Amino acid sequence: MLIQKKSLAFISSLVAVFAIFFSCKKEESIVETTTSEIETEEADGLYPYKWLTTYAFFDGEISNLNPAEDLIFYKPSSSLFTDYAHKTRFIQFPEGEKAKLVNGEFDFPEGTILVKNFYYPLDFKKQEGERRIIETRLLILEESGWEAYPYIWNDEQTNAQLKVIGGQKEVHFKDLEGKDQVVDYLIPNRNQCKTCHNKNEEMAPIGVQVKHLNNDLDFQDQHGNQLEYWSQIGKLDGFEDPGQYPSLINYENESLPLDERAMAYLDINCSHCHRTEGPASTSGLFLTYNEKDPMKLGINKTPVAAGIGAGSHKFDVVPGKPEESIVIHRMNSTEVGVAMPELGRTTIHKEGVELIRNWIKSLE
Numbered sequence: 001m002l003i004q005k006k007s008l009a010f011i012s013s014l015v016a017v018f019a020i021f022f023s024c025k026k027e028e029s030i031v032e033t034t035t036s037e038i039e040t041e042e043a044d045g046l047y048p049y050k051w052l053t054t055y056a057f058f059d060g061e062i063s064n065l066n067p068a069e070d071l072i073f074y075k076p077s078s079s080l081f082t083d084y085a086h087k088t089r090f091i092q093f094p095e096g097e098k099a100k101l102v103n104g105e106f107d108f109p110e111g112t113i114l115v116k117n118f119y120y121p122l123d124f125k126k127q128e129g130e131r132r133i134i135e136t137r138l139l140i141l142e143e144s145g146w147e148a149y150p151y152i153w154n155d156e157q158t159n160a161q162l163k164v165i166g167g168q169k170e171v172h173f174k175d176l177e178g179k180d181q182v183v184d185y186l187i188p189n190r191n192q193c194k195t196c197h198n199k200n201e202e203m204a205p206i207g208v209q210v211k212h213l214n215n216d217l218d219f220q221d222q223h224g225n226q227l228e229y230w231s232q233i234g235k236l237d238g239f240e241d242p243g244q245y246p247s248l249i250n251y252e253n254e255s256l257p258l259d260e261r262a263m264a265y266l267d268i269n270c271s272h273c274h275r276t277e278g279p280a281s282t283s284g285l286f287l288t289y290n291e292k293d294p295m296k297l298g299i300n301k302t303p304v305a306a307g308i309g310a311g312s313h314k315f316d317v318v319p320g321k322p323e324e325s326i327v328i329h330r331m332n333s334t335e336v337g338v339a340m341p342e343l344g345r346t347t348i349h350k351e352g353v354e355l356i357r358n359w360i361k362s363l364e
Helices: 014-021 024-032 190-196 226-232 258-270 326-331 350-362
Strands: 071-074 086-092 099-102 105-107 113-121 131-142 145-153 160-162 167-174 180-187
Antiparallel strands (some): 145 160
């Protein structure tokens, strides 16, 4: 993908598709010329480091992902789908610094690091069994703003190396039904990270928002609301009553209302682009959890510029008719120029498609 400041969420023409997805070789040559500048040695003491172990995020064997004392585990109520990969997430604040809540949003100190690990259990029936870690993505808040750095793990699971051009790994695992699965897992390059992590044309976290973290969590010495825990340990100012802030549910919890589950799914998987501050704002399709306007939710709405993505369908969402809805058509595809989200998956999220299909069926 060519280095560009403005990211595209919808593809208006076949030319745009080629520009986004088939210019990798050109981009790779551009990035490779700057790799030596980005990969610094441990002695430099400057971010980003070449090797993940240099950060000393984890105690003991790094593959255990046992967090060091200054790392805080966090978990959004719902997770963005990434080819069925599992994830562990941590945040590291600069020594003596803390975050603040300003108008309901986090204001993090410079030097804050978000650590996100992607892995697959070899057998999904044995969640705590042997696993393979594929990548670790860092978001570091530098003087110029958030910067993304992808690290790819070696086969020995002893370290991960900075690879600004991303990469690809073939992953084998057994699913919950005991069937063998193979995923051609794609590690995004730095510029692709900017495509999704886009808020008003600046890079921003997706899952680290109050609405996603205002929930209970049990991990080691953490119990109860995780943002209250941040406050108790002196890492967050301004968070008082959890009831004063939005709190999304886990869309995987089938005991909860269908419409709430659907909006939680669309929010975490789609709204980083489909919101007023996102690169898909011109589409007129807004998929945040609190959107109530039927037209903005795509109900009986014609797409602005879906191009080949719309197929033969006329409306984003046709109440009661999921198979006539563009949203389902795009979620249920892996074809370049059709699939949504554009990046972050090479497979279809069957459970997610079924959830949104049932939600559309329920609409009057």
